[in-house]
Amino acid sequence: MEHQEPGLSAVELAAMRRSLTSGRGALTRRSLLRASGMGALALGGLGTLTACGIPPAKRSEGPAAASDDHSAQEKVINFSNWTEYMDISEDEKHRPTLEEFTKRTGIKVKYTEDINDNVEFFGKIRPQLAAGQETGRDLIVVTDWLAARMIKLGWVQQLDPSHLPHAFANLVQQFRMPDWDPGRAHSYPWTGISTVIAYNTKATGGKKVDSVTQMLDDPSLKGRVGFLTEMRDTMGMTMLDMGYDPATFTTPQYDAAIARLQKGVDKKQIRRFTGNDYTSDLDKGDLAACLAWAGDIIQLQADNPAIQYAIPAAGYMTSTDNLLVPAKARHKTNAERLIDYYYEPAVAAELAAYINYVCPVEGVRPELAKIDPALAANPLIIPDKAMASKSHAFRSLTVQEEREYEEKFAKLIGA
Template sequence: MAFKAFNELTDGLPEPVRRAWERSLTSGRAAIGRRTLLRAAALTTGAGTLAACGIPAAPRVSGDSSANAAEDHSAGEKEVVFSNWPLYVDTDEKDKQKHGTLDAFTAATGITVKYTEDVNDNVEFFGKIKPQLASGQDTGRDLVVLTDWMCGRLIRLGWAQKLDPANVTTAITNVDARFRAPDWDPGRLYTYPWAGIQVVVAYNKKATKGKEVTSVSQLLDDPELKGRVTFLSEMRDTIGMVLLDMGKDPAKFTADDYAAAIARLQKGVDNKQIRRFTGNDYGQELSSGDIAACVAWGGDLIQLRADNPDIEFVVPEKGYIASTDNLLVPARARHKANAEKLIDFYYQPKIAAQLVAGIGYVSAVTGMKEELATLAPDSAANPLVVPTPEMATKAHVFRTLTESEESGFEEKFSKLIGA
């Protein structure tokens, strides 16, 4: 991104956000990282912050109000404009420019998908669409994939459209019970999961000389790992894993619990146990053995393990943090019904299995596992793709923060990691 564009986009943001964002952009990783800058976005959550940036807050209205609904042209315009993250849909084995399930949707419905991989991180994408959303205009997109907390923000601001149940009957039926009622979208009125994300502990057994690394406590306290440990720069994932290790529930923690988690990490920084905090660029260091162990995203580890058999992962006994990326129809979308048909299409178990086989992330579709076992048996047997029942019981979500918590917690985390 040109620095002029960077300055325009971040003008008025709190300085910790600007520094964190600029550091990631200048590192050259922003376009590759699936989750590179998620942490920085949280400081811009509140309506007050938006106003400080010169963007008026949208009225807090229901999904069906005239403030965010628009005339639907789906019947006359057989198309849907879909924005997603890079490498986050299955491709044709012979022609990587073709997308198997998207092409199948067009064949089944006659609706053309204008697919763009222009979501490189939540905060950057929010910066792209917020001027249109705030002024009540169409973003030019009918469907987007964003992480749960960002979806929650758009819903709170009145910038998401409530889905028509009549158009998503398959999704209503087939969404797994674990994903039915997030606190930021109770009852799944506005969103459905595209993929689930898991945060686990990973290590290079060659770098640890065969020693297993099984907990966050080990990452923070084992002298044999000193200086060869990384944590994630995504606040919710790192703090969530530390809270779990401390015996705290990330869905119910207090401000004092948060402060204790920060203090524990600060000790690891001060005594140089922690080498640094990373986006998803930890992968190369883990594979090379430059770091011995880390907190990692499950989707990354599938490819890392395929390339390097020394990479191992562990679900800590005290649990792990789980989150979702979700399909959402933005306010004023021109082809809402077509977008809803696409959402519903992906909740067919066979289609969901094709998607999972292509991207390697967790599915929220019941019946998908059986289809995947036929299509890609190795993927179906991988707990990073299809969590075992035991693993599923250890999943925890990081609770939705208030606007004041969002700002205060992120400021403390930014100070911790030197952003």
């Protein structure tokens, strides 16, 4: 199956603008990430991809050529990540887990928070990758659609399993076999991102909202329901509710889900489709219920106990942010040692306690409980077996499917 051809559509651009102009409570790190690089193909066609710094993909002839590894001589790692995606001390002067890694290994980590959205970051490193040159980075974190694209282009190095004993042993089952990187030959998750249903009990009169069917059909919620401008999350959750598998769905099934949501629009059950700004609407009660990202819910609940969430019986959507070693990176072995370090349960617990997203490391619960028992018991951070079993991923799309599905979705949401 061919992989998706990501770009930045008018839908995502609008969401990103909202993220920059909405209220203080709306701009969480996860919301900004999802609003700014979600992988939809621009409606103007493949030309828009190039304008965004993403060329039309060509299937790679094989894995990225091994580059000279200077790890033994140069005890350094150049690590690029998103903002607020690494633990930091209260005085903001120390990175505890990174400093412990250096103390243990002698490898200095030059840590840079220079990823603000996937498309923008790819535009920075694309010229070097396309020219077969090093990017100046040994380790990066990008969302699954972009990870898939870079692997397909041959711009990511294959990892050495012998350097990753903890990662290989401790990666949780639900993230082991993405269709875009079977067996995790090139990538390991930094975090998982769950899409669930959130609701405000003050706005629902104490009623629980736990299915897309209820969101679309309950008259008491009319005009106070929100879905996301991210096609994969909204369509994935709707197809699950209809009994379709997002990993194997057909075009007729996709069209049936579009039609179902269109009815919700026509009868004004759906208030609107939102980017990151659902957080402020949900907090205020303007939205009684909406699709939401789990990391946002944890942050909202800290200030508003009326915010609750539900995992639909039909299941929920999951995606990942992923650690990759770019082609021509000078310090591949050092980077692999850092990846493996973050798959040690005690280290993973320190990170999870700070960033509050889904931890992909098996055995982290008792270590996280030592830091914060409430976080260790939160299934939005450590999904239990029942929750993990309901996790679903959206299948990879061909170029034609990407264009066709995004056009239909944009028409639905009025983009």
